Amino acid sequence: MQRKISDDPSTTAVHARGKEAHASRSVPTLTIVSHPQPQRIGERLLLETLVSLGRTASLSRNEPDFSRPGSLLALPLGDPFISRKPVQFEPGVRGGVRLLVPEDGTQVHVAGRPVIGGLELSPEELAAGVPIVLAERVAVLLHLTRTPEQPHLGELGMVGQSEGVRRVREEVSRVADLNVPVLIRGETGSGKELVARAIHQNSPRRAGPFISVNLGALPKELVSAELFGVQKGAYTGAAKDREGFFRAAHGGTLFLDEVGEAPPEVQVALLRVLETGEVFPVGSHAPVPVDVRLITATDANLEERIRQGVFKAPLLHRLAGFEIQVPPLRERREDIGPLFLHFARQELEATGELQRLSGTDPRAEPWLPASLAVRLVRYAWPGNIRQLRNVTRQLVIGSRGLPGLRVDARLEQELDSAAAAVPGQVLSTPGASRPAPASEEPDSAEVRASRRKPSDVGEQELLEALRASSWDLKATADRLGIPRSSVYVLIEKSSLIRTAKDLSPEEITRCFHECQGDLDQMVRRLEVSKRALQRRVRELGLAEA
Structure with missing residues (x-):
């Protein structure tokens, strides 16, 4: 810092970005977030044929192969509980993806909801990330990846490939x-x-x-x-x-x-x-x-x-x-699995249980249950990577000596309280494999919710919607036309709105007695989420009416 910054010619060099014209496109991608072999978390598969050729892509036990970015090693999912009869991905409406599930094939859940026949997923939902569970054992995240990718620069101390x-x-x-x-x-x-x-x-x-x-x-x-x-x-x-x-x-x-x-x-x-x-x-x-x-x-x-x-x-x-x-964690959901694995490895090393991440038995129960992995990728993460690290530590230490990770009721409730909306529109004909007409528009509440930007919602509008919905976050999200996870984030940022954790024990106790334990009446008076308030009431040992 011997000379003035304004005199440094390198300043001009930094802002003179290269103008190479590389055509980029968004390619649907599957990233593993839970597997019986935990070390495979983070491997991914680009569904290139959907974009380049407009063809169906298939996924089964034995094909195609997943690989880690920059690695030559590629393997299929290989779980014996996943059927050889493939789940299929087709080009969908408006640039989305259609998920097709055969009747006698692998059991498939999307964000905890069973898929019978098929599911239409919008481009907005793909951009946010769609968790898919196969046979209740393997969880993958369907998301978008920009290609062609830049040359591999190394980790630079940062985990993730988003x-x-x-x-x-x-x-x-x-x-x-x-x-x-x-x-x-x-x-x-x-x-x-x-x-x-x-x-x-x-x-x-x-x-x-x-x-x-x-x-x-x-x-x-x-x-x-x-x-x-x-x-x-x-x-x-x-x-x-x-x-x-x-x-x-x-x-x-x-x-x-x-x-x-x-x-x-x-x-x-x-x-x-x-x-x-x-x-x-x-x-x-x-x-x-x-x-x-x-x-x-x-x-x-x-x-x-x-x-x-x-x-x-x-x-x-x-x-x-x-x-x-630096992007927030909710905008890089494909990195949540690798980040969780990174932090889990640190905690397991400290507890002397690092061997839990080196399992090779494809029939073993996943150490990171698929249902828990889905909760992790759907959560809004208002505290970002720091919060994920703390949650990982809580899960690892709380599950010491157990064969798999166990989530307690409190943490489970917290993860569910700010989960993204369940994506997709069920196809009208179960088991149908033919594409719906190009003019067909998904009209479910969740798909409509993804069409409005959360940044367009003002604080006063948010407050009025919460009041009109009796502080039910799902109803508020539907009213505003945004995902439920975004409602949680907007509340955290708002200067007009309190959350249940902002309430003092004295205020909650006083309101509890004045309302004679009527939780709905307490919600109207304190103006906070009912579920979160109920949790605080239980923590304080107050019996609900």
């Missing part, structure tokens, strides 16, 4: 060796620090320090001292000089998380550091030069904060020498 993760890897590779500041945006728990570490590890500064600081966790009155250092005697208690995080990161990378929480005076100082490459320790009038690559991250809308006057526009322009957007 389009969003591949894009992040590509952007890390583009910017890592350049001396420009990077702004990483993404929801809480989505892995922003992991991306920052990948940039550092692939940069010329990899031998230098990587210092990670959460600005939101620092007392506001001490932020300047912690970042820029303190001169002895600057204030009461400053008994000696302190270098601060910027000088500690000299020659390396400084990662500032929750940069949107920086106080105004710190914003001014950060802008000065970016422009001059110098810091002023608190109490000192002499600048100290620093050579630091600054990477920042936020889950806040900085543009909105600028409009509100609490964040400085020039600082945003300096921080965002290059931006990387």
